[in-house]
Amino acid sequence: MGILENKVALITGTGGGMGRVASLIFAREGAKIIGCDIHTDENEETVELVRRAGGEMTGIAPVDLTEPDQVRQMADDAAKAYGGLDVIYNNAAMQRFGPMPDFSVEDWRATEAGELDIPFFVSKFTWSHLVQRGGGVIINVASEAGMIAGSNPPMVAHTAANAGVIGMTRQLALEGAAHQIRAVAISPGPVLTPASDRDLGENQAIRDAITSKTLLKRFARPEEIVELAAFLASDRASYITGANYAVDGGASAW
Numbered sequence: 316m317g318i319l320e321n322k323v324a325l326i327t328g329t330g331g332g333m334g335r336v337a338s339l340i341f342a343r344e345g346a347k348i349i350g351c352d353i354h355t356d357e358n359e360e361t362v363e364l365v366r367r368a369g370g371e372m373t374g375i376a377p378v379d380l381t382e383p384d385q386v387r388q389m390a391d392d393a394a395k396a397y398g399g400l401d402v403i404y405n406n407a408a409m410q411r412f413g414p415m416p417d418f419s420v421e422d423w424r425a426t427e428a429g430e431l432d433i434p435f436f437v438s439k440f441t442w443s444h445l446v447q448r449g450g451g452v453i454i455n456v457a458s459e460a461g462m463i464a465g466s467n468p469p470m471v472a473h474t475a476a477n478a479g480v481i482g483m484t485r486q487l488a489l490e491g492a493a494h495q496i497r498a499v500a501i502s503p504g505p506v507l508t509p510a511s512d513r514d515l516g517e518n519q520a521i522r523d524a525i526t527s528k529t530l531l532k533r534f535a536r537p538e539e540i541v542e543l544a545a546f547l548a549s550d551r552a553s554y555i556t557g558a559n560y561a562v563d564g565g566a567s568a569w
């Protein structure tokens with residue numbers, strides 16, 4: 316029996332990367348999945364992969380999670396899919412990078428919308444469904460950039476947004492406790508997804524620059540982030556709330 320048996324999990328950003336892996340691993344552990352993304356075809360591919368592996372998943376796409384009205388509708392539809400929600404996995408994000416002082420106001424706003432608005436909107440509009448269920452878990456994917464600065468590439472908006480996600484998680488934990496809602500952040504270091512692997516290509520110098528701050532001198536595999544999320548979403552983690560977990564190969568340790 317999986318550790319997420321009888322749980323219903325809403326995972327955002329399931330069109331690829333860690334969201335796709337999260338769908339597969341959460342389904343393997345017995346959860347019923349609702350996965351949403353702005354990209355319809357990619358999201359449907361994930362639904363197919365989960366079903367082919369024997370899991371249950373419903374896709375909701377396209378939805379632009381930076382738009383509050385769309386998030387409200389998505390949250391209500393997600394709660395209807397399997398009769399309630401137990402786990403909200405705020406994985407979706409979009410960010411832009413660039414150096415000071417030329418980093419544009421537009422890029423700043425797009426990054427705060429893509430990294431900070433999304434988990435707030437999704438938490439806000441799913442909150443009443445968790446309360447109705449008698450409690451649940453919100454997992455917010457932040458980043459090592461919420462704890463330490465980074466130069467590869469320069470990331471002023473990314474650092475600010477992810478520090479915000481870690482702070483917001485503590486507040487959600489505080490306000491959620493009365494409703495048996497736990498809130499936990501995970502802060503990954505560099506993770507090699509199929510997309511980032513393709514983008515980096517054969518450029519070993521850039522790969523080394525990105526992983527140089529980790530103690531393990533390598534990228535994480537998506538599974539190394541998502542297996543922790545599955546544990547945190549489960550009842551085995553019932554005393555864990557308000558915490559931020561670095562899964563960064565030691566990058567924030569020195």
Ligand SMILES: NC(=O)c1ccc[n+]([C@@H]2O[C@H](COP(=O)([O-])OP(=O)(O)OC[C@H]3O[C@@H](n4cnc5c(N)ncnc54)[C@H](O)[C@@H]3O)[C@@H](O)[C@H]2O)c1
Nearest residue numbers: 328330331332333352353379380406407408409458505506
């Ligand atoms: N990959 C890394 O190295 C790394 C490191 C630290 C933290 N993270 C965080 O982990 C999470 C997942 O990362 P990933 O590398 O798998 O990302 P990704 O870019 O591969 O996937 C993100 C998914 O979210 C979707 N998405 C983006 N904006 C959206 C919107 N407005 N509405 C709906 N869907 C939207 C995308 O379509 C995509 O499918 C993100 O929160 C990211 O910030 C990633």
